[in-house]
Amino acid sequence: MSPGSVGLKLYPQLLSLQQQYPQLVIDYRFAPNSDIERALANHDIDIGFMTDISDDEGISCQSIAQEALILVTPATTNEPSWEALIELGFIDHPDGAHHASMLLSANYSEFQHINDFKKKGFSNQIGLILEPVSRGLGFTVLPAHAVAAYANPELISSHRLPIPVSETLYLAVRRQQALSNRMHTVINEVKKWL
Numbered sequence: 001m002s003p004g005s006v007g008l009k010l011y012p013q014l015l016s017l018q019q020q021y022p023q024l025v026i027d028y029r030f031a032p033n034s035d036i037e038r039a040l041a042n043h044d045i046d047i048g049f050m051t052d053i054s055d056d057e058g059i060s061c062q063s064i065a066q067e068a069l070i071l072v073t074p075a076t077t078n079e080p081s082w083e084a085l086i087e088l089g090f091i092d093h094p095d096g097a098h099h100a101s102m103l104l105s106a107n108y109s110e111f112q113h114i115n116d117f118k119k120k121g122f123s124n125q126i127g128l129i130l131e132p133v134s135r136g137l138g139f140t141v142l143p144a145h146a147v148a149a150y151a152n153p154e155l156i157s158s159h160r161l162p163i164p165v166s167e168t169l170y171l172a173v174r175r176q177q178a179l180s181n182r183m184h185t186v187i188n189e190v191k192k193w194l
Contacts, residue, residue, distance in 0.1 A: 001029040001036045002049035003095070004126030005067065005143035006169055006194070010049075013193045017186070024182055030126065032094060040174055046183050048172040049190075051095075061170040065194035068144040068166050069103045071159040074136040080159045082110045089120035091138040093129045096122075099141040099167075107161040130156055143167060169194065 002010065007030045014026045031039070036048035040059050053061045073080055073088060085108075090100065097114040104111040120138035123129045126146055133140055134155035147158050171187060173179065179187070 001031045001039055001045050003032065003036075003051055003143075004030045005146035006049055008126060008149040009145040010190060010193060013189070014186070017189055021182075021185075024186075036172060040172055043174070046173070046177075046179070047187065050170045050172045051167050053170060054172055058175050059172055060175045061172045063168050064171045064191055065169040066166040067169055068160070068164060069099050069141055070144050070147045071103060071139065071141055071161055072130060072133050072147055073139040073157045073159065074133055075155050075157050076136065077139070077157055080139070080157075080161075082108050085139055086117065088117075089138040090114065090117035091129065091132045091140040092119055092122040093126075093140065093142070094124050096140060099143070102167075103141050103161065103165045106163040106165050 007028065011026075011028050014028060018024050018026045029039075029045070033050045033052045036045070036050050037054045037056055037059060039045045040048050040054075041056055049064075050061060071080055073084070077084055077088065090096070100114050101111075110116075121132040123131070127149070129140060129142060129146065130150045132138060134152055147156075150156065171190075
């Protein structure tokens, strides 16, 4: 299990790994951190990838990668000035307020709260969050893998702002769990891909 953005990066790679090793069966779920933590604690999954360290003492988290947060506007927006963002409005998603607060507070002195922007839409489907942005309905902030996976990149503008902000990705496992060789293989491959 992992949040959506990293899942968009990993899932196709894991399917290729499954093709190499037909005995390996990939069961991949996209989920928020709290669901991943719960699934690990309940022994529903073997490993998870989280963007926050677990509060559960039975779960061990190891930092394995950083993923940049990207400001995304419609393709017609060349310069993402504060005024341009206010005019566009915000396309929200489950981590939208968190991601936007992290990136915008570091780069815009005017930023105080996500509610500074008029909310122009919401989607909880990682593959569809950029659809309203591509249609000129607003801007959003997403992790880089989600932006890279978008099918119509010519319809959006990705802006790497002067002060880069990244989210840490953690490998999460149960503390007392002995991982099988196949899980070590998966983990080693994931580390290469990220």
